[in-house]
Amino acid sequence: GIELGMTNGGKTTLTNSLQKALPNCCIIHQDDFFKPQNQIAIGEDGFKQWDVLESLDMEAMVSTVQAWIRDPQKFARAHGVSVQPDTTDTHVLLLEGFLLYSYKPLVDLYSRRYFLTVPYEECKRRRSNRSYMVPDPPGLFDGHVWPMYQKYKQEMEEDGVEVVHLDGMKSRDELFHQVLEDIRNTLLNSS
Ligand SMILES: Nc1ncnc2c1ncn2[C@@H]1O[C@H](COP(=O)(O)OP(=O)(O)O)[C@@H](O)[C@H]1O
Numbered sequence: 084g085i086e087l088g089m090t091n092g093g094k095t096t097l098t099n100s101l102q103k104a105l106p107n108c109c110i111i112h113q114d115d116f117f118k119p120q121n122q123i124a125i126g127e128d129g130f131k132q133w134d135v136l137e138s139l140d141m142e143a144m145v146s147t148v149q150a151w152i153r154d155p156q157k158f159a160r161a162h163g164v165s166v167q168p169d170t171t172d173t174h175v176l177l178l179e180g181f182l183l184y185s186y187k188p189l190v191d192l193y194s195r196r197y198f199l200t201v202p203y204e205e206c207k208r209r210r211s212n213r214s215y216m217v218p219d220p221p222g223l224f225d226g227h228v229w230p231m232y233q234k235y236k237q238e239m240e241e242d243g244v245e246v247v248h249l250d251g252m253k254s255r256d257e258l259f260h261q262v263l264e265d266i267r268n269t270l271l272n273s274s
């Protein structure tokens with residue numbers, strides 16, 4: 084098990100390209116575990132509080148991870164990942180999300196943790212070009228997304244969660260090769 088950092092750091096892009104290069108590789112996306120819109124609390128600031136752990140069904144995410152741990156081969160097949168007959172002993176799970184290291188039951192499961200960051204201006208710029216299933220209302224980035232990112236990042240640092248920092252300003256290609264190399268080394272050292 085592996086993985087990643089902040090909103091618009093390039094997590095989804097990176098994990099999707101890694102999946103193609105790694106043997107028997109499954110991805111679990113934290114975004115798939117957002118609760119329905121009508122269950123998202125509205126803060127005193129008037130914004131729907133999307134960027135907090137309570138807005139995600141983390142129990143369901145953990146169950147999904149446990150299903151992979153129990154039987155990676157079955158999990159891969161069920162998720163349309165073709166299992167290569169000659170490498171059936173190597174299975175990789177990438178967990179990809181913006182609040183992964185703040186949830187205690189998950190944090191110790193990883194064999195490697197990465198944290199992708201870009202500066203405020205770049206994050207805001209990339210975000211403004213994104214379209215989420217629920218579009219960002221005006222002011223959400225500065226009023227909610229960025230402050231919550233800073234809060235969780237600070238908690239992560241206070242808890243001493245060890246991460247490998249990745250510079251999200253590097254090119255897609257450079258990040259891909261850097262992390263692929265690092266994962267391959269991790270796999271060699273653990274086998
Ligand atoms: N290394 C990169 N350099 C420049 N832009 C990138 C890079 N990686 C991703 N992007 C772009 O940034 C935006 C957010 O990427 P995405 O992978 O969806 O981020 P995340 O999942 O972390 O929110 C997308 O428009 C994507 O094309």
Ligand SMILES: O=C(O)c1ccc[n+]([C@@H]2O[C@H](COP(=O)([O-])O)[C@@H](O)[C@H]2O)c1
Pocket residue numbers: 089090091094095114117133134180181215216217228
């Ligand atoms: O996917 C959704 O349904 C969804 C609905 C509303 C908001 N989001 C945003 O998704 C962001 C996390 O995804 P990402 O790819 O930017 O890391 C987070 O900052 C949320 O504000 C996502």
Ligand SMILES: [Mg+2]
Pocket residue numbers: 094095114
């Ligand atoms: Mg994403």
